[in-house]
Amino acid sequence: MIRNTREGVMKMKNLHFIVFPLTVIGALNWGLIGLFNYNLVSSLLGSLPGLEKLVYILVGVSAAVLVATHKNDCKVCGKM
Numbered sequence: 001m002i003r004n005t006r007e008g009v010m011k012m013k014n015l016h017f018i019v020f021p022l023t024v025i026g027a028l029n030w031g032l033i034g035l036f037n038y039n040l041v042s043s044l045l046g047s048l049p050g051l052e053k054l055v056y057i058l059v060g061v062s063a064a065v066l067v068a069t070h071k072n073d074c075k076v077c078g079k080m
């Protein structure tokens with residue numbers, strides 16, 4: 001499997017540093033919507049609907065990647 005090589009681990013790291021912040025941004029945005037009815041992504045990118053939509057799609061894809069890779073990356077889940 002790809003992650004068994006040094007290069008594979010670097011790729012996983014790079015991927016993680018993209019998908020993890022994106023997922024956190026998406027989750028925090030939902031929190032802001034729930035708490036304050038404030039959509040940060042929409043506030044920042046609302047004037048660029050295509051880009052706003054792209055962020056939502058990237059957040060969703062990132063969460064899917066995290067779901068797929070989480071068990072190998074997580075010290076807690078890895079022991080289960």
Ligand SMILES: [Zn+2]
Pocket residue numbers: 070071074075076077078
């Ligand atoms: Zn975990």
